[in-house]
Amino acid sequence: MKLHYALxxxxxxxxxCAPPPxxxxxxxxxxxxxxxxxxxxxxxxxxxxxxxxPLAAGDxxxxxxxxxxxxxxxPAGQNATVTLRCDTTRRRIFLxxxxxxxxxxxxxxSSSTMKEFAGSPTGATPPYLATEILPTDPIxxxxxxxxxxxxxxxxxxxSIAIPSWAEITRIVEDCRG
Numbered sequence: 001m002k003l004h005y006a007l008x009x010x011x012x013x014x015x016x017c018a019p020p021p022x023x024x025x026x027x028x029x030x031x032x033x034x035x036x037x038x039x040x041x042x043x044x045x046x047x048x049x050x051x052x053x054p055l056a057a058g059d060x061x062x063x064x065x066x067x068x069x070x071x072x073x074x075p076a077g078q079n080a081t082v083t084l085r086c087d088t089t090r091r092r093i094f095l096x097x098x099x100x101x102x103x104x105x106x107x108x109x110s111s112s113t114m115k116e117f118a119g120s121p122t123g124a125t126p127p128y129l130a131t132e133i134l135p136t137d138p139i140x141x142x143x144x145x146x147x148x149x150x151x152x153x154x155x156x157x158x159s160i161a162i163p164s165w166a167e168i169t170r171i172v173e174d175c176r177g
Contacts, residue, residue, distance in 0.1 A: 098157075
């Protein structure tokens with residue numbers, strides 16, 4: 001038995017001479033992950049084909065001022081949702097849609113055609129996104145004679161359908177005359 005104790009004591013002594021285990025590696029520094037990019041909410045587009053979209057609330061109003069003529073569409077007593085202006089000095093028509101945002105596309109749809117324009121912020125208060133149209137552009141006739149409605153799709157804004165009333169024709173005639 002003494003032999004076992006001696007053997008055990010020897011093994012214990014040898015194990016005490018073994019080098020200590022290496023220190024544990026330091027924990028890695030916490031990595032700061034970038035925040036996930038959440039895509040901007042896309043404006044709503046009414047369901048179905050645009051001729052089936054409900055008309056936006058409001059009416060057209062025609063006015064004349066020192067710069068020319070102006071047709072405004074929107075609910076009574078509020079800022080216009082859509083404006084169509086004839087600048088008689090420059091012989092240009094400006095189509096504007098209420099809303100803020102960077103430059104982007106303005107798509108005009110009528111019952112006979114569709115045309116895309118480059119739109120840009122007007123810098124006005126309230127904000128509008130607008131495009132300049134030559135009075136001879138066929139899209140203006142298409143808007144004036146569209147079957148009851150036209151659609152406006154502006155990047156960053158909800159798409160809308162508005163009625164095609166005589167005020168559109170009056171603005172076009174003012175700029176062509």
